[in-house]
Amino acid sequence: MSDDAKRIRISGRAIPVRGNDIDTDRIIPARFLRCVTFDGIGEHSFEDDRLQIAEKGGTHSFDKPEFAGAEVLVVNKNFGCGSSREHAPQAIMRWGKGIKAIIGESFAEIFFGNCVSLGIPAVTADSKTIGRIMAAVEADPSIEVAVDVEKRTVSWGSESADCELPDGPRMQFMEGRWDSTLELLSAKDAIAATASKLPYFNHWQ
Amino acid sequence: MGRNLFDKVFDLHTVRQLPSGQYQILMGLQLIHEVTSPQAFAALRERGLGVAHPERNFATADHIIPTASQARPFADGLAEEMMQALERNVAEYGIEYFSPESGTQGIVHIVGPEMGLTQPGMTMCCGDSHTSTHGAFGAIAFGIGTSQVRDVLATQCMSMGRAKVRRIEVNGRLRPGVYAKDVILYIIQQLGVKGGVGYAYEYAGDVIEAMTMEERMTVCNMSIEGGARCGYINPDQTTYDYIKGRKYAPKGAAWDRAVAYWESVRSDPDAAFDDVVKYDAADIEPVVTWGITPGQSTSVNGAIPSLEAFDATEQELIREAYDYMSFAPGQPVRGTKIDVAFLGSCTNGRLSDFAEVVRHIEGRGFKVAPTVRAIAVPGSMKVREEILKLGWDAILREAGFEFRDAGCSMCLAMNPDKLKGREVCASSSNRNFKGRQGSPTGRTLLMSPVMVAAAAFAGEVTDAREFFEIAAEPAGV
Numbered sequence: 001m002s003d004d005a006k007r008i009r010i011s012g013r014a015i016p017v018r019g020n021d022i023d024t025d026r027i028i029p030a031r032f033l034r035c036v037t038f039d040g041i042g043e044h045s046f047e048d049d050r051l052q053i054a055e056k057g058g059t060h061s062f063d064k065p066e067f068a069g070a071e072v073l074v075v076n077k078n079f080g081c082g083s084s085r086e087h088a089p090q091a092i093m094r095w096g097k098g099i100k101a102i103i104g105e106s107f108a109e110i111f112f113g114n115c116v117s118l119g120i121p122a123v124t125a126d127s128k129t130i131g132r133i134m135a136a137v138e139a140d141p142s143i144e145v146a147v148d149v150e151k152r153t154v155s156w157g158s159e160s161a162d163c164e165l166p167d168g169p170r171m172q173f174m175e176g177r178w179d180s181t182l183e184l185l186s187a188k189d190a191i192a193a194t195a196s197k198l199p200y201f202n203h204w205q
Numbered sequence: 206m207g208r209n210l211f212d213k214v215f216d217l218h219t220v221r222q223l224p225s226g227q228y229q230i231l232m233g234l235q236l237i238h239e240v241t242s243p244q245a246f247a248a249l250r251e252r253g254l255g256v257a258h259p260e261r262n263f264a265t266a267d268h269i270i271p272t273a274s275q276a277r278p279f280a281d282g283l284a285e286e287m288m289q290a291l292e293r294n295v296a297e298y299g300i301e302y303f304s305p306e307s308g309t310q311g312i313v314h315i316v317g318p319e320m321g322l323t324q325p326g327m328t329m330c331c332g333d334s335h336t337s338t339h340g341a342f343g344a345i346a347f348g349i350g351t352s353q354v355r356d357v358l359a360t361q362c363m364s365m366g367r368a369k370v371r372r373i374e375v376n377g378r379l380r381p382g383v384y385a386k387d388v389i390l391y392i393i394q395q396l397g398v399k400g401g402v403g404y405a406y407e408y409a410g411d412v413i414e415a416m417t418m419e420e421r422m423t424v425c426n427m428s429i430e431g432g433a434r435c436g437y438i439n440p441d442q443t444t445y446d447y448i449k450g451r452k453y454a455p456k457g458a459a460w461d462r463a464v465a466y467w468e469s470v471r472s473d474p475d476a477a478f479d480d481v482v483k484y485d486a487a488d489i490e491p492v493v494t495w496g497i498t499p500g501q502s503t504s505v506n507g508a509i510p511s512l513e514a515f516d517a518t519e520q521e522l523i524r525e526a527y528d529y530m531s532f533a534p535g536q537p538v539r540g541t542k543i544d545v546a547f548l549g550s551c552t553n554g555r556l557s558d559f560a561e562v563v564r565h566i567e568g569r570g571f572k573v574a575p576t577v578r579a580i581a582v583p584g585s586m587k588v589r590e591e592i593l594k595l596g597w598d599a600i601l602r603e604a605g606f607e608f609r610d611a612g613c614s615m616c617l618a619m620n621p622d623k624l625k626g627r628e629v630c631a632s633s634s635n636r637n638f639k640g641r642q643g644s645p646t647g648r649t650l651l652m653s654p655v656m657v658a659a660a661a662f663a664g665e666v667t668d669a670r671e672f673f674e675i676a677a678e679p680a681g682v
Contacts, residue, residue, distance in 0.1 A: 018521075019521065019522065019525070020518070020519065020521070020522045021398060021399070021498050021522055023498075023636075023638045025617075025636070025638045025639070025640060025641050026638065026639060026640070029618065029640055029645070030617045030618040030619045030641075030643075031618055031619065031643075033240055033268075033619060034269060034281070034283035034284060034287060034619060035243075035283065035287075036243035036244070036247070036286060036287055036290045037243075037244060037247065038244060048639070048640045048645035049639075051645060052645060052646070077399065077518070078398065078399045078402070078432070081398060081399075081432065081498075082334065082429075082430075082636060082638055083333075083334050083617075083636075084241070084332060084333055084334035084336075084348035084349060084350055084429075085240075085241065085350070086241065086244075086332075086350030086351040086352060087351075089350075090351075106399065106402065108402065108432065109402055109403065109432070109434045110334060110348055110349065110350065110429075110434060113349070113350065113353070113365070114350035114352065114353075117350060117352035117353060117356075118352065127518065166366070167225075167226050168223075168225040168226040168227040168366060169225070169227075171224065171225040171226065172225045172227075175224075175225075177224070177225065179352075180223075180356055180363075180364045181252065181254070181355060181356050181359050181360065183223065183364075184229055184356055184359070184360040184362045184363070184364060185254075185359060185360045187220055187221055187229060187362075190220045190221050190229075191220050191229075191231060191257075191360065191361065191362060194218065194219070194220045194231045195231060195258075195361075197217070198217065198218070198231070198233065199462055199463070199466050200233065200324060200326070200327065200455075200463065200466070201233065201261070202260075203260070203453065204455040204456075204459040204462070204463060205459075
């Protein structure tokens with residue numbers, strides 16, 4: 001595995017998106033899934049939410065200039081629920097400089113798995129910690145926010161707190177093994193052995 | 206302690222434990238569609254990899270396909286490009302494709318079972334979160350992202366952790382006019398949209414056991430709306446009877462071997478579970494969602510709940526839901542004017558869904574309200590063919606429904622079937638997210654197909670049991 005693939009500590013400026021149960025239809029509306037590559041999808045991140053907030057005279061954080069160039073996304077509960085579309089993390093990682101880590105209260109399972117497949121650590125912290133990070137970043141968008149995969153901590157400005165990341169994905173990030181194709185492929189004999197024990201695998205022949 | 210179906214099937218398909226502690230799991234079957242696969246095939250080409258087991262992968266087209274006419278080329282150039290990419294990919298890698306030309310196209314979760322591909326004791330995956338549908342057969346079936354689609358194409362395996370298992374029993378007997386859709390909406394209302402995260406759901410109890418396969422599919426389909434990536438029902442005679450004789454069903458001597466295998470994966474009578482919850486069927490009434498998540502629902506004669514009914518951390522989302530939907534707390538959901546009625550989707554686009562609607566409207570002269578646009582969209586070409594054979598299309602048309610070609614249609618906004626502006630849709634689909642049905646401000650009320658039909662005729666949400674005069678007690682009680 002190349003060192004480029006290792007995700008040990010990620011830091012940068014952060015952007016908060018407040019709200020529970022933000023589904024993947026909101027992260028990337030379905031009309032932008034009419035594509036055969038992920039190119040250009042980043043700019044449509046949260047498009048409809050952004051428009052609706054703008055119509056009401058507000059500004060979505062993805063439209064606030066002070067958050068441009070952020071690389072760490074901070075969210076609340078059950079982020080990425082709904083559709084399994086990988087287009088959601090694919091869009092976020094292509095927005096601006098690219099989101100490289102996410103800190104949230106909790107994530108929907110398929111979304112979390114998609115993030116692992118793309119090398120984006122999505123770590124969880126308690127709601128108090130998330131609240132403090134969001135408030136700090138909103139007060140001063142220039143502060144550095146870091147996700148330490150190795151130590152399982154998040155830090156912002158001069159503060160820090162513990163975060164959670166399951167052991168398996170943590171090791172995948174640390175060792176740069178999150179792109180699993182080659183690893184899975186290396187077990188050819190074991191795959192064949194498992195398949196041969198399943199009575200249905202060869203269409204019951 | 207005995208073992209549950211999830212653990213048995215997971216273990217049978219475990220290739221090895223990976224250095225990360227995750228498991229490499231062999232996928233018995235992958236289903237492919239045009240939206241989440243083009244980038245996966247492109248990645249194979251980039252990496253010089255082939256498809257390891259083309260015979261365990263099957264494809265169809267559903268999300269982008271227009272339902273007014275499937276004639277090619279599609280008017281939407283992007284949709285046409287995706288369709289051509291799928292056709293090229295399945296041809297190049299030798300994957301069987303249930304195409305419109307062959308008369309077998311349809312929503313991927315309707316086609317798999319209809320072909321007899323979905324079977325008990327399998328692991329399955331598809332780049333679509335409603336893959337949980339196939340759990341109705343006692344398969345463990347996962348919605349996955351495009352990178353995992355790539356992995357499964359290249360290796361027929363994916364890397365995953367073991368889920369916990371929650372057994373959900375629904376006991377007693379459903380009242381007339383209460384359907385599988387109401388059961389799953391009720392379960393999600395009770396356990397919440399995050400309640401299932403980290404779990405597989407095992408549905409059981411009198412009500413589930415008495416259900417037909419199509420009803421079981423409706424229940425398992427929406428597991429993901431409760432946060433559970435996978436939901437299943439133990440296979441039984443109902444399951445075997447459904448599979449028998451279908452194209453990919455085991456035949457001859459293989460049938461007995463198959464049934465023996467299927468019986469062996471059932472949860473043992475003393476199986477251990479991480480959690481067990483029980484509900485009484487008598488508590489379930491027709492359910493209607495009022496908000497922007499599938500858990501925000503009430504019985505049809507209920508009211509929009511007050512803010513105080515929710516945990517403090519949920520109140521912001523509830524306020525957002527009131528605002529988006531233009532509902533006020535205390536307001537009855539019944540009487541809400543609708544603009545569109547949608548019958549279809551992988552949740553409720555099967556033959557029995559249309560049968561139940563037709564049973565209540567045939568010969569009764571109901572007409573879709575003049576202010577309502579109503580569409581009936583079969584989930585597959587085979588479902589459509591059956592409806593035509595039975596003459597139900599004429600009954601639906603006569604009542605004022607447009608009768609369409611097979612596809613995902615108005616469940617999601619990827620084909621021409623969309624809401625406009627702030628329209629309100631009574632929908633038999635599975636998601637009421639903001640913008641889900643194609644208008645960024647469109648509003649969705651999820652309900653059973655019979656409730657959708659009643660709303661179409663009344664022009665507003667109404668109790669289908671009263672509207673169609675469904676007897677309060679089943680015959681013979």
